[in-house]
Amino acid sequence: MTGTAINPLFRAAYLAKDGDKDVTLVIPWLCLRDQELVYPNKVVFDSPLEHESYVRHWIEERVDFRPSFGIKFYPGKFSTEMRSILPVGDITECIPDEVADIAVLEEPEHLNWREKNGQVIACFLKYANTWVTRIYCHKIIRLSGATQDLPRSVICNVHGVNPKFLEVGKLKLGQLQSGFSKGAYYIGKMVWSKGYRELLDLLSKYQSKLTGLEVDLYGSGEDSDEVRESAKCLSLAVNVHPGRDHADPLFHEYKVFINPSIADVVCTTTAEALAMGKIVICANHPSNEFFKQFPNCRIYNSEEEFVQLSLNALSEQPAPLTDMQRYELSWEAATERFIEAADINPHAPESRAHQTSRASLPAFLRTRRLKQNLEDASVYLHQALSGLEATRCAFGAVPKTLQPDEQLCKDLGLAPPPKRKKLKFKLMT
Numbered sequence: 001m002t003g004t005a006i007n008p009l010f011r012a013a014y015l016a017k018d019g020d021k022d023v024t025l026v027i028p029w030l031c032l033r034d035q036e037l038v039y040p041n042k043v044v045f046d047s048p049l050e051h052e053s054y055v056r057h058w059i060e061e062r063v064d065f066r067p068s069f070g071i072k073f074y075p076g077k078f079s080t081e082m083r084s085i086l087p088v089g090d091i092t093e094c095i096p097d098e099v100a101d102i103a104v105l106e107e108p109e110h111l112n113w114r115e116k117n118g119q120v121i122a123c124f125l126k127y128a129n130t131w132v133t134r135i136y137c138h139k140i141i142r143l144s145g146a147t148q149d150l151p152r153s154v155i156c157n158v159h160g161v162n163p164k165f166l167e168v169g170k171l172k173l174g175q176l177q178s179g180f181s182k183g184a185y186y187i188g189k190m191v192w193s194k195g196y197r198e199l200l201d202l203l204s205k206y207q208s209k210l211t212g213l214e215v216d217l218y219g220s221g222e223d224s225d226e227v228r229e230s231a232k233c234l235s236l237a238v239n240v241h242p243g244r245d246h247a248d249p250l251f252h253e254y255k256v257f258i259n260p261s262i263a264d265v266v267c268t269t270t271a272e273a274l275a276m277g278k279i280v281i282c283a284n285h286p287s288n289e290f291f292k293q294f295p296n297c298r299i300y301n302s303e304e305e306f307v308q309l310s311l312n313a314l315s316e317q318p319a320p321l322t323d324m325q326r327y328e329l330s331w332e333a334a335t336e337r338f339i340e341a342a343d344i345n346p347h348a349p350e351s352r353a354h355q356t357s358r359a360s361l362p363a364f365l366r367t368r369r370l371k372q373n374l375e376d377a378s379v380y381l382h383q384a385l386s387g388l389e390a391t392r393c394a395f396g397a398v399p400k401t402l403q404p405d406e407q408l409c410k411d412l413g414l415a416p417p418p419k420r421k422k423l424k425f426k427l428m429t
Helices: 003-015 032-038 048-060 118-136 163-173 196-205 224-232 268-275 286-293 303-315 323-328 331-341 363-386 389-394 406-412
Strands: 024-029 070-079 084-087 140-142 153-155 182-187 214-218 237-241 254-259 279-283 297-300
Touching: 003 024, 003 048, 003 331, 024 048, 024 406, 032 070, 048 070, 070 406, 118 363, 163 268, 163 323, 182 303, 196 214, 196 224, 196 303, 224 237, 254 268, 254 303, 268 279, 268 286, 279 286, 279 303, 286 297, 297 303, 323 331, 363 389
Parallel strands: 024 070, 140 153, 182 214, 182 254, 214 237, 254 279, 279 297
Antiparallel strands: 070 084
């Protein structure tokens, strides 16, 4: 239930909505043991068909049309060290050629490195990302300027919000006279890196100036106990609650959403809060650039400005969203931005006159050909390295994932992995 899983699902549904595109969503299939580690609330699936049914039911409950995209599974393994699902084998083998005109890779570099020598690994990862995306991607869409700058990239927020949040916003618009009955809140995975450190530091430092402010925190995570203990040390009323779905009616009555996090690329909960008609207080950071167009987004540049904006928000009423502002937050608009940003215009093939000899090529064509040759060599090198178990493991792959194991092949209906031939020895004395 993370943005990396949910956003591609909405994107597939809305890309296929008009019926003029053949869209296939490709998602990982995990063995039962890995499912128990990853999926919340003890949800597990006995077969890919059961998993597909769950995915379709989830999206159909949240859109006002019947999605018509296909779903295919690739074999995956969960890495407990990286806390990520990693592919097993060559996942392109799971995708038929007839549905492979355009491949959209959703956050392929989306890994959190939390281990020793993290800075060294992050530096290496930066160059690895650049190398791999240069040789495999025609176009890269960065959701905000908070992401790594990559070759052939443009910055565009191509995410929308769940339509249910826009419905809540319309409902509250019709109830403006009754206003909001609750003050400020924050929701997010309860780990320090998700904004809780910044928020509690600000509240602690300025609690004498923020007298009367009450903040409710909602989230679950590894740092929940520490966050709860830190909140108890404040003289302000800071209440810590378990995580809940942001669409829960419990949140409808809050007027102010405080999000000081600067660790996000584009914060989904900020977009959802704006869609529900709330005042949002967030830092002046590249990840929040898209939200600056909305009058209810209050950006602070300093700690003192955070204090003032928080106090002002409690005494003010949110500005009603216009139809255009509401549309900008929708998945319809996000899909239009995606199609426009993803427009690929490959270079026209060289004419025969330019293919006669290398010496007669203009300088810019010789440079282009040299770059292409280097990229071709890089592709060969990458594929050669990724085809070896030792190098795969050295670069972070789960051991023994060069090919799907027997259970994954059985689940997905793939050809069983070739069995290694036993060596026969004849001892002669």
